[in-house]
Structure formats: C-alpha cells, structure tokens
Amino acid sequence: MKHFLSLMDFSKEEILDILALAKKIKEDAKAGKHKDYMPKKILGMIFEKSSTRTRVSFEAGIYELGGVGLFLSSNDIQLGRGEPMKDTSRVISRMVDMVMIRTFEQEKLEEFARYSKVPVINGLTDKLHPIQLMADYLTIMEEGLDKDLVVAYIGDGNNMAHSWLNMASKLGFELRIATPKNYQVDKEVLKLALEEAKKSGAKITIGFDPVEAVAGATVVTTDTWISMGQEAEKNMRIKDFRGFIVNEELMKLASKKAIFLHCLPAYRDYEVSEDVLEGAQSRVFEEAENRLHAQKGIMVWLDQRRDK
Ligand code: CP
Ligand code: NVA
Numbered sequence: 001m002k003h004f005l006s007l008m009d010f011s012k013e014e015i016l017d018i019l020a021l022a023k024k025i026k027e028d029a030k031a032g033k034h035k036d037y038m039p040k041k042i043l044g045m046i047f048e049k050s051s052t053r054t055r056v057s058f059e060a061g062i063y064e065l066g067g068v069g070l071f072l073s074s075n076d077i078q079l080g081r082g083e084p085m086k087d088t089s090r091v092i093s094r095m096v097d098m099v100m101i102r103t104f105e106q107e108k109l110e111e112f113a114r115y116s117k118v119p120v121i122n123g124l125t126d127k128l129h130p131i132q133l134m135a136d137y138l139t140i141m142e143e144g145l146d147k148d149l150v151v152a153y154i155g156d157g158n159n160m161a162h163s164w165l166n167m168a169s170k171l172g173f174e175l176r177i178a179t180p181k182n183y184q185v186d187k188e189v190l191k192l193a194l195e196e197a198k199k200s201g202a203k204i205t206i207g208f209d210p211v212e213a214v215a216g217a218t219v220v221t222t223d224t225w226i227s228m229g230q231e232a233e234k235n236m237r238i239k240d241f242r243g244f245i246v247n248e249e250l251m252k253l254a255s256k257k258a259i260f261l262h263c264l265p266a267y268r269d270y271e272v273s274e275d276v277l278e279g280a281q282s283r284v285f286e287e288a289e290n291r292l293h294a295q296k297g298i299m300v301w302l303d304q305r306r307d308k
Contacts, residue, residue: 004302005109006106007130007163015167022290023293025300026290036066040067041097042070043096044069044100045058045059046077046102047074047101048101051102051123052265054124057294058100059071061299086115090115093117097303098118098119099121100123102123103123104126106127108125126158127186129263132163134295135288135290136221137167145219145259150174151217152176155222155244156183157179160223160263161223165204169194169196169202175202175204176205176212177207178213178214180208184206210244210250214250216254217258218254219261220250220260221262224266246276260277260282262284
C-alpha cells in the first residue's frame with residue numbers, strides 16, 4: 001500500500017503516470033464522461049488548518065469518482081481536544097477507504113500514515129505541499145512548457161519552495177529559488193534534492209536576487225509571505241520580504257512565453273501585484289482548477305495500488 005506524503009517517495013515514472021491519469025480523467029470529465037473509478041469509496045478529509053481549494057477539490061473529486069468525502073475539521077473531531085494522532089488514525093482508517101490530512105508538522109502526518117490501514121494523502125504540512133505541485137505541473141504540461149522548463153520561485157523558503165525542490169529534483173528541470181537571507185529553504189530538503197538532481201539532471205540554484213532568478217525563466221511562481229500558523233510574524237515578514245514582489249517589472253525579465261503560477265490564496269501587493277495576478281501571463285485559475293483533476297488522479301492511482 002502506498003501513501004502520498006512527499007514527492008520524494010515517488011519515481012519520475014510514477015509521478016508522470018499519476019499526471020497522465022489525471023489528464024485522462026480531466027479530458028473524460030470535460031467530455032461529460034465521469035467514470036466511477038471509486039464506487040462507494042469513502043474519503044476522510046481531516047483539516048487542522050483552513051482550506052478552500054484542497055477541501056473542494058477532494059470533496060468534489062471523490063464524488064465525481066463515485067465515492068463520498070467526509071469533511072472532518074479538527075475543531076469538530078476529538079483530535080482538536082487532544083486525542084492522539086495515532087488513535088485518530090486507527091479509528092478513522094477502519095471506517096473509510098482513504099484519508100487526506102492537512103496538518104502542521106510533517107511528523108504528525110507520518111505518524112498518522114504509520115498507524116493507518118488505508119492510503120494517506122498529504123493535504124499540506126508546514127514542510128510540504130505535494131498535491132499542489134501535481135496541479136502545477138499538470139498546468140505546465142498543458143501550456144507545453146515542460147520541455148526546457150526553467151522555474152523561478154520568488155519568496156519564502158516554505159512548504160511550496162520545498163515541494164518545487166522535490167518536483168524539480170525528481171523530474172529533472174531547472175529551478176531557481178530566490179528568498180530573503182533569513183527565509184531560506186530547509187537545509188535537509190535542499191540536500192536531498194541536490195542528491196536526487198545528480199541522478200535526474202535537474203539544475204537547482206539557490207540565491208537571494210529575484211532579478212537573477214527570473215532572467216529568461218518560463219515559469220515564475222511565488223507564495224504567500226505569511227503561511228498558516230505564522231500570523232504573529234506578519235509585520236516583520238512584510239518588512240523582511242520587501243523587494244520580493246512579483247510585479248510587471250520582474251515579469252518583463254522572464255521569457256516572453258513565461259506564465260505566472262501561484263498556489264493561492266494570493267495577497268495582492270505583497271508577494272504579487274494585481275496586474276500580474278490578473279494579467280495575460282497568469283494561469284492561476286487554470287492551476288486552481290487543475291487541483292480537482294490532479295487530486296482525482298492521485299486518489300485513483302493510490303486506490304488501484306491498495307493491495308500491492
Ligand atoms: N493552494 C491551496 O492549498 O489552497 P487552500 O489552502 O485553499 O486549500
Ligand atoms: N504556504 C502556504 C500555502 C497555502 C496553500 C501555507 O502554508 O499557508
């Protein structure tokens with residue numbers, strides 16, 4: 001049985017296989033053909049943090065696959081009152097067929113998976129957001145930008161930056177990350193990505209200059225400067241990230257065919273300007289829609305491998 005906790009647990013072939021499945025499910029759905037890949041299957045969806053895209057993509061997705069989703073906010077289940085993760089996992093995984101969980105520490109997710117009888121999907125942790133990267137890469141493929149891909153990630157060295165590192169190192173594309181000095185990516189995540197890059201041929205560069213990172217890039221991307229759980233640092237972060245906004249001036253330095261991606265929610269005039277977000281190069285809403293299709297691909301792929 002396979003879980004979906006980190007892209008580093010998958011080979012390049014497996015990642016592309018899931019994406020191909022997502023693409024097929026999307027094309028069929030667009031043609032009005034919803035195949036019941038997961039009839040009567042139940043997806044438990046545990047949320048310790050807020051969500052719009054993750055919740056709706058999984059809940060609508062499992063329904064369109066023939067199953068049903070249970071929205072389990074930690075405010076409403078005993079987890080929020082201190083019931084241990086390992087007990088929660090052993091109870092819920094005896095009653096449902098798959099679990100998606102959004103939590104804080106990656107270790108909590110891993111503990112849940114260790115005790116689970118069913119496949120577990122990482123719905124975002126402080127460290128990683130792998131399901132988002134599947135939608136992002138699907139969008140890149142649809143734009144025909146997956147050949148000679150150069151991604152510039154500007155901003156916080158957070159869960160999104162880490163997941164870009166994982167994806168680049170697995171698929172072998174060029175990734176340039178520019179963060180402020182005090183907000184660099186996790187050393188261990190970087191080390192593993194650089195090791196993997198030696199095998200895949202990925203070119204990974206880490207720096208502090210958005211201008212340098214963006215030059216000639218075919219995808220420019222960023223994320224919020226204040227992730228969930230960091231609200232108390234808001235004023236400090238806004239000061240520290242000055243100069244890291246993706247605006248028209250910066251976009252002009254990218255390739256002419258470059259697109260702009262953002263996992264959303266976006267905070268205008270902090271990490272991205274309104275004109276870039278709403279501009280001709282922005283694909284953020286195609287990317288958001290692809291959450292639905294990518295998530296279906298992941299669920300079906302895991303479900304097909306349950307007994308393997
Ligand atoms: N991008 C993303 O995961 O959005 P939500 O927090 O709304 O799920
Ligand atoms: N880095 C952001 C991503 C939200 C989808 C956060 O963790 O809040």
